[in-house]
Amino acid sequence: MEDRRVRDLRQDRDRRLDKVCARLDRVMRTNSHSPVLEPEAIVEARLLDEVLEPFDGDLEVRHALGWLHWLRHEALDSEESTTERAKAAEMFLPCFLFGEDNVPAPLLVELAEQAAPGASRALRRAADSGDAELSSRTAVLWRAIVKALPEDHRLRGIALSSLGHALLLRHGHTREPGDLDESIAAGREALTHPAEVVERSGFLHNLGLALQVRFEETNDQASLVESVAAHRDAVAITPPDSPFRTVVLSGLATAMVTAQDRFADPEHLSATIDMLRAVLADTADDDPHRGGRLSNLALTFHKRYDLLEDPEDLQEAVHAARGAIEVTGQDDGRLPGYLTTLADVLHGRFEHTGDSSDVDEAVVVARRAVALTPPGHPQSAGRLLSLANALRCQARGTDDEDGMRQAALIYADAAHVVTAPPSHRVRAARNAAALLARTEPRRAAGLLEMAVRLLPAVTPRELERHDHRHVFDDLTNLAGDAAALALSDDSVPEEQRALRALRLLETGRAVVLGRQFDLRGELADLHRRHPELATRFTTARDLLDRPPVPYTIGPDRHLLADALESVLAEIRGLPGFGSFGLPPDLSDLLVEGGRGPVVVFNTSVHRCDALLITGEGVRAVPLSGMTLEALIENFRTFYDALHTPDEAVVLPRVLSWLWDKAVDPVFAALGYDRGHDGVRRLWWAPGGILGLLPLHAAGHHTDPRDDPDRRTVLDRVVSSYTPSVRALRHARTRTTEKSLRNRALIVAMPTTPGAAGGSLPAAAAEAEVVRRLVPESVLLAEHDDIGGAVGGPTKNNVLKILPECTIAHFICHGWANHLDPSQSVLLLRDHQTDPLTVATLDQIQLGSAHIVYLSACATAVVHHRALIDEATHLASAFQLAGFPHVVGTLWEVRDRPAVRVAEKFYATLTADQEHPSPALALHAAVRAARDRYPHRPSAWASHQHFGA
Numbered sequence: 001m002e003d004r005r006v007r008d009l010r011q012d013r014d015r016r017l018d019k020v021c022a023r024l025d026r027v028m029r030t031n032s033h034s035p036v037l038e039p040e041a042i043v044e045a046r047l048l049d050e051v052l053e054p055f056d057g058d059l060e061v062r063h064a065l066g067w068l069h070w071l072r073h074e075a076l077d078s079e080e081s082t083t084e085r086a087k088a089a090e091m092f093l094p095c096f097l098f099g100e101d102n103v104p105a106p107l108l109v110e111l112a113e114q115a116a117p118g119a120s121r122a123l124r125r126a127a128d129s130g131d132a133e134l135s136s137r138t139a140v141l142w143r144a145i146v147k148a149l150p151e152d153h154r155l156r157g158i159a160l161s162s163l164g165h166a167l168l169l170r171h172g173h174t175r176e177p178g179d180l181d182e183s184i185a186a187g188r189e190a191l192t193h194p195a196e197v198v199e200r201s202g203f204l205h206n207l208g209l210a211l212q213v214r215f216e217e218t219n220d221q222a223s224l225v226e227s228v229a230a231h232r233d234a235v236a237i238t239p240p241d242s243p244f245r246t247v248v249l250s251g252l253a254t255a256m257v258t259a260q261d262r263f264a265d266p267e268h269l270s271a272t273i274d275m276l277r278a279v280l281a282d283t284a285d286d287d288p289h290r291g292g293r294l295s296n297l298a299l300t301f302h303k304r305y306d307l308l309e310d311p312e313d314l315q316e317a318v319h320a321a322r323g324a325i326e327v328t329g330q331d332d333g334r335l336p337g338y339l340t341t342l343a344d345v346l347h348g349r350f351e352h353t354g355d356s357s358d359v360d361e362a363v364v365v366a367r368r369a370v371a372l373t374p375p376g377h378p379q380s381a382g383r384l385l386s387l388a389n390a391l392r393c394q395a396r397g398t399d400d401e402d403g404m405r406q407a408a409l410i411y412a413d414a415a416h417v418v419t420a421p422p423s424h425r426v427r428a429a430r431n432a433a434a435l436l437a438r439t440e441p442r443r444a445a446g447l448l449e450m451a452v453r454l455l456p457a458v459t460p461r462e463l464e465r466h467d468h469r470h471v472f473d474d475l476t477n478l479a480g481d482a483a484a485l486a487l488s489d490d491s492v493p494e495e496q497r498a499l500r501a502l503r504l505l506e507t508g509r510a511v512v513l514g515r516q517f518d519l520r521g522e523l524a525d526l527h528r529r530h531p532e533l534a535t536r537f538t539t540a541r542d543l544l545d546r547p548p549v550p551y552t553i554g555p556d557r558h559l560l561a562d563a564l565e566s567v568l569a570e571i572r573g574l575p576g577f578g579s580f581g582l583p584p585d586l587s588d589l590l591v592e593g594g595r596g597p598v599v600v601f602n603t604s605v606h607r608c609d610a611l612l613i614t615g616e617g618v619r620a621v622p623l624s625g626m627t628l629e630a631l632i633e634n635f636r637t638f639y640d641a642l643h644t645p646d647e648a649v650v651l652p653r654v655l656s657w658l659w660d661k662a663v664d665p666v667f668a669a670l671g672y673d674r675g676h677d678g679v680r681r682l683w684w685a686p687g688g689i690l691g692l693l694p695l696h697a698a699g700h701h702t703d704p705r706d707d708p709d710r711r712t713v714l715d716r717v718v719s720s721y722t723p724s725v726r727a728l729r730h731a732r733t734r735t736t737e738k739s740l741r742n743r744a745l746i747v748a749m750p751t752t753p754g755a756a757g758g759s760l761p762a763a764a765a766e767a768e769v770v771r772r773l774v775p776e777s778v779l780l781a782e783h784d785d786i787g788g789a790v791g792g793p794t795k796n797n798v799l800k801i802l803p804e805c806t807i808a809h810f811i812c813h814g815w816a817n818h819l820d821p822s823q824s825v826l827l828l829r830d831h832q833t834d835p836l837t838v839a840t841l842d843q844i845q846l847g848s849a850h851i852v853y854l855s856a857c858a859t860a861v862v863h864h865r866a867l868i869d870e871a872t873h874l875a876s877a878f879q880l881a882g883f884p885h886v887v888g889t890l891w892e893v894r895d896r897p898a899v900r901v902a903e904k905f906y907a908t909l910t911a912d913q914e915h916p917s918p919a920l921a922l923h924a925a926v927r928a929a930r931d932r933y934p935h936r937p938s939a940w941a942s943h944q945h946f947g948a
Helices: 002-030 039-050 059-075 078-097 105-129 132-148 156-174 177-190 197-218 221-237 245-259 266-281 290-308 311-326 335-353 356-371 380-398 401-415 422-436 441-453 465-473 478-488 494-508 511-521 523-529 531-545 557-572 586-595 628-641 647-670 688-692 725-733 763-773 795-804 838-843 865-870 874-881 895-911 918-932
Strands: 598-603 608-614 617-622 681-685 718-721 743-748 777-780 805-811 851-855 885-889 943-947
Touching (some): 105 156, 132 156, 156 177, 156 197, 197 221, 356 380, 380 422, 494 586, 586 608, 628 688, 718 918, 725 874, 743 763, 763 777, 851 874
Parallel strands (some): 681 718
């Protein structure tokens, strides 16, 4: 009976609605309000209004009634018109709340004002419940409210901040990047509107939360810094007796918890713990935010334990994590996150105590967290990682191979969660591959290949360059491990394995440098053929390169990155520019082996190999006698002995080892088993730690000089270096025949103000040698140091003279910015106030640039372990600036040996005016120094030629 009654009511409702809609249609057709003024209109409206009692949420009925009353309001006068307007607003309000935008424009502001209180309540419920659908509806509602309110409306700042928070909540469920970008933009705009102190505090708090999420997902350091600043400002302006103070203090504490991995400082962590404890003291037991604050406290105690190793911190971490779960309902969407925190701290306590009950419980808790997380949820990858970590630890303790495989498969599942932050996916893929490498190399290779292909997303273009070090901390030798496993995959033909490995190394090494090479290589041509578009591109690029300004509205770094990609897409649509800014095809790279072999080394925990690129293609040569462990040991031995009394014994021993394990297998494969009377060129792309050792100096230098089979690189090939095959290709595109009769710029700095690197006493002698051997040299030096200088060694003087020169010879200290090679600097007289960075060279035309010789300082070294594969040293930075030939050094060469190398280099270079070869000239200089100082490799093995 009940169903029939409802069916009858529904049919009655439809009949009544049809009559009102027909009347509204007549108004539209006749362009007259007469149909709604007829007596029957009131009767039909009253009858339709009656159906709202059983169908209160019927928006279609309310929408029709709203228009009928509004049209009557327009047609009537005085008090009756006011009544009709009020009825119209009453009917339209629920429609507005659910996103209906077909309402009378004059009512929009009024509806927005009426909707705001309910929207605020819905926003709080969405935040407290974790309800995805409610979060989405709330975002739609606040967007409608913002759209309805004029710029000068008193509620606009509140509406923008609320919209930002609603979008952030929705982003938490969907991981839609556009929601996060819009959230931050709305939050920043909110701060431009007048507001009460507590309101402004809320604006800052909401913006800080959104910026924090962006950092967590993209590793954008600027967002983290701005987030902490926003939360600090919120705390600073909130009165001590404000009930909102606990919220803003909690926000600051949460931001500091997020920042703790970047600022691994015990004092920072202790301050965060104190703040969280104070917040919790003011948080009621039934406060829905209590669980999150306890979970953050647990994470902070755990982090402080990692630094100080105080066991009490572990106990506190477990206690707080359990407390978070106890106060959280079983249906609360935040519970899986709190369970993951408990699993992680239990795992950490097991690592300290060895109590297997902790890791057993960690596995149980982590499984529960994963079970409560919907498949594909953005947080599922992190929770799967936590479970796999615990399982691996548990299996390792019991030698459980099945458990280890289960951990590997869960890591693999985490790696395939496409909605997860790319950094989480890369970490999961790497862990899975490490466990599967021995038993399933093919699967492991596929996982690491996926991780390498994710690198552009992990190191997005919009990140500030100083962020990249933190990004690469987690990616050290990722490409090398991927290439090693690809070479172990015997299901693929041998030649294809080598190609796959090369592709992975070219994708995963020198990522930052390669991106800049790709863009610069074709930019000059774009300027010639499409100057306006080239200007748009450089403007977009330079805007993205500027440091971000906190709280600014308008385009942020992510939107600027989108703008740059849009310009790039337009450029690539032009004939001849389809690959502008993109990595070259592998077939293009293989062409580079036609001018002489390119040897790409790969050293990994899995295996060590050399990839030989020749005119015939690419092939892999296993280095069966080399291990990564032995390489690291020899690297340390070499540099520990450098410039010490032991170097005469230790350094030759390491160079002999380098020949036996790395070079000899390569030369055997190439047929270079004897010396050669002609000029036999070879390019080394060592990568990783091997790039810090002098491959060109490898060999048994105690072999007799007249032995045609002398086992040294110097007696068999002319060596050059390149960070990657892509970088070599870039250098060769800039190489043309240069006449050395043009001017050469010499910059000498015997002493450097404000630098701790010490003096360069041989600088004057080296400058004189270059002036004598290179025609029309121009010297910049202090007159008190060296006579004949035309000016001081300042940035402006260098930029003024360099465009007219073929050669630049710098005898000075330098500093390589490994995070941003374009900011690497040569320390001239004014380096403290107006530094000469490599980026500065963009200001001038370097069309004549051919050779830059960087003397005296370690210019071909990367000191940060995580960035070794990036090869962002001074030598590569000058290649990027446009010099196809760079002479750099692995370590400082002192006094007379440095002068003798320079003298022989320029004597050889200038002897052949028709075909001057910087590589051959340096080869001759290093060989001569070797013959003079055979037992002092520190005097001759440092110099390297980079480029074509």
